Amino acid sequence: MRPVGPATDPEGRTVAVPSDPDTAPVPTTPPRPDPVIGHTRSGGLWTGLILSAIVGIFLLVFILQNNVPVEINFLGFTGSLPTGVALLLAAIAGLLLVAIPGGLRILQLRRAAKRASR
Numbered sequence: 001m002r003p004v005g006p007a008t009d010p011e012g013r014t015v016a017v018p019s020d021p022d023t024a025p026v027p028t029t030p031p032r033p034d035p036v037i038g039h040t041r042s043g044g045l046w047t048g049l050i051l052s053a054i055v056g057i058f059l060l061v062f063i064l065q066n067n068v069p070v071e072i073n074f075l076g077f078t079g080s081l082p083t084g085v086a087l088l089l090a091a092i093a094g095l096l097l098v099a100i101p102g103g104l105r106i107l108q109l110r111r112a113a114k115r116a117s118r
Contacts, residue, residue: 063088 013029063084070086072079081089 059088 066084067082069080070083
């Protein structure tokens with residue numbers, strides 16, 4: 001004959017043991033829900049790295065497929081570069097035209113915010 005009273009199941013929850021051995025134990029505490037893991041910075045970093053790698057692969061394929069040399073003239077200088085490399089350099093120059101003033105403006109705003117918080 002089994003004793004009547006509280007017992008624990010394999011997961012550590014308290015269960016009531018019925019006096020009738022033919023019935024199953026009934027849990028008295030509700031099961032704990034699985035923890036929900038939200039968005040993390042490292043998860044965002046991995047997403048950014050994967051997207052950057054994909055863009056890099058596409059860029060490499062573009063440069064390798066556009067390897068016909070073109071003549072470049074700039075401020076009296078003349079040179080010959082593969083088409084893909086010339087377009088890549090033009091894109092980088094355009095990026096710098098946007099990134100440098102934007103970065104300087106961010107620094108300016110940070111300094112102003114520090115002065116205002118003092």
